[in-house]
Amino acid sequence: MSPNTLIDNSYAQTLKALHKPGSPIVFANIFDPSSASTLISLNESHPGLVKAAATASYAVAAKLSIADEELSLPQNLSSVSQFAPLIRDARLPLSMDLQDGYGDQIVEAITGAISIGVVGANIEDSYPEKGLGGGMACLRSVEESAERIKKVVETARDAGIPDFVVNARTDVLCLKPNPEGWTREMMVEETVKRGKAYLAAGATSVFVWGGPGGLITTEEIKILVDAFHGRLAVKLGTRKDDLSVKELADLGLCRISIGPSLLKTDADGFRRGAARILQGGKL
Numbered sequence: 031m032s033p034n035t036l037i038d039n040s041y042a043q044t045l046k047a048l049h050k051p052g053s054p055i056v057f058a059n060i061f062d063p064s065s066a067s068t069l070i071s072l073n074e075s076h077p078g079l080v081k082a083a084a085t086a087s088y089a090v091a092a093k094l095s096i097a098d099e100e101l102s103l104p105q106n107l108s109s110v111s112q113f114a115p116l117i118r119d120a121r122l123p124l125s126m127d128l129q130d131g132y133g134d135q136i137v138e139a140i141t142g143a144i145s146i147g148v149v150g151a152n153i154e155d156s157y158p159e160k161g162l163g164g165g166m167a168c169l170r171s172v173e174e175s176a177e178r179i180k181k182v183v184e185t186a187r188d189a190g191i192p193d194f195v196v197n198a199r200t201d202v203l204c205l206k207p208n209p210e211g212w213t214r215e216m217m218v219e220e221t222v223k224r225g226k227a228y229l230a231a232g233a234t235s236v237f238v239w240g241g242p243g244g245l246i247t248t249e250e251i252k253i254l255v256d257a258f259h260g261r262l263a264v265k266l267g268t269r270k271d272d273l274s275v276k277e278l279a280d281l282g283l284c285r286i287s288i289g290p291s292l293l294k295t296d297a298d299g300f301r302r303g304a305a306r307i308l309q310g311g312k313l
Contacts, residue, residue: 037118042149042186042193045082045123049195049235049284051260055082056275057125057287058304061089065292066113068300070120072308079308083117084150085110087127089290099158103132103139111146118147125150125195129158130170131178140185140194150195152237153182155224162201162241165209169201172224176231183232197263197285198233200224203250204241218250222257229261235285237263248273248281255282265289268313276310288313 048055060066060083073080090109091101110126117124126148132139143151155175160168170178179198186194202221208214225236236258240246246254246264254262263285266275278286291313292300303313 037147037149039149039191039193041123041147042191042195045125045150045195046193046234048081048123049261051255051262051284052279052282054263054275054279054284054286056308057082057084057285058292058300058307059084059086059089059127059288059290060113060117061086061290061293062093062109063113063116064297065300066116068297069304070116070122072301072305073120076305076308079305080120080122082123082125084125084152084287085127086287086290086293087129087152089293090127092290092293098129099161101129103128103135103142107142107146110143110148114147123149123195125152125197127152130154130156131182136178136181137185140182141189144186144189144191144194149191149193150197150234151182152197152199153179154199154201154237155228156201156204162204162206165205168205172227175200175224176227179228179231179233195235196228196233197235197237198225198228198231199237199239199263200228201239201241203246204239206241218253222254225254225258225262229258233261235261235263237265237285237287239265251278251281251283260284263287266291266307266313272312274310274312275307279310 088098091098126143128139128151131153260282262283266288292303
């Protein structure tokens with residue numbers, strides 16, 4: 031990292047301000063020095079197109095030839111530290127996928143992330159090691175998850191980043207099959223309950239994901255946008271009929287990401303895909 035690049039709370043303030051309902055921040059998630067450099071290069075041909083950067087832990091793990099749930103905190107921090115200086119030197123805020131906060135290492139996860147220049151993080155309410163096939167036992171309770179978000183905010187504040195951005199992911203709609211006795215409507219209601227609790231605990235946004243191959247319908251997005259007053263984050267779909275970035279923005283949410291969707295592309299493919307979504311299109 032350049033000695034002239036200062037990392038302070040202003041980066042977190044910038045990132046937080048980009049979470050605007052109806053005019054969402056869009057992330058073409060990065061995972062290594064090449065993807066980071068390619069993303070940054072878009073601002074040369076399209077000034078101001080890239081406003082912030084975010085990692086995807088699945089893709090970071092894949093680059094190490096391991097599964098997402100096998101990615102340890104030291105491995106994640108080490109990998110991101112290889113390209114965090116590039117993002118900082120470009121004067122962009124960086125958000126990091128920290129999975130569930132790494133269990134009882136949550137304080138170390140946040141302080142470690144901040145130490146390499148990170149000013150925001152994804153924190154999910156599922157247990158990575160349990161998968162998503164065992165019903166509600168795969169998720170922490172709403173109370174524990176909210177307390178963990180409070181711990182993240184407190185830790186970041188103590189580290190000098192009081193505006194640290196928490197993108198709180200709830201995986202209720204990822205559970206396959208549905209928990210025994212639960213309808214889809216009940217799962218959406220639980221998602222609303224959890225999301226409201228996470229926002230009250232200090233999260234900037236609530237990331238609702240449908241899981242691998244999963245789908246959140248337009249009507250469900252409308253329900254969640256209304257419940258969270260626009261502070262909803264979603265993953266951009268990859269199927270032909272999925273909504274575009276512009277169509278999702280028109281629904282009033284505040285954050286869109288692509289996760290590892292561009293992992294298997296070369297630099298030119300990453301550049302083209304990132305440009306498409308950052309300009310309102312589809313993957």
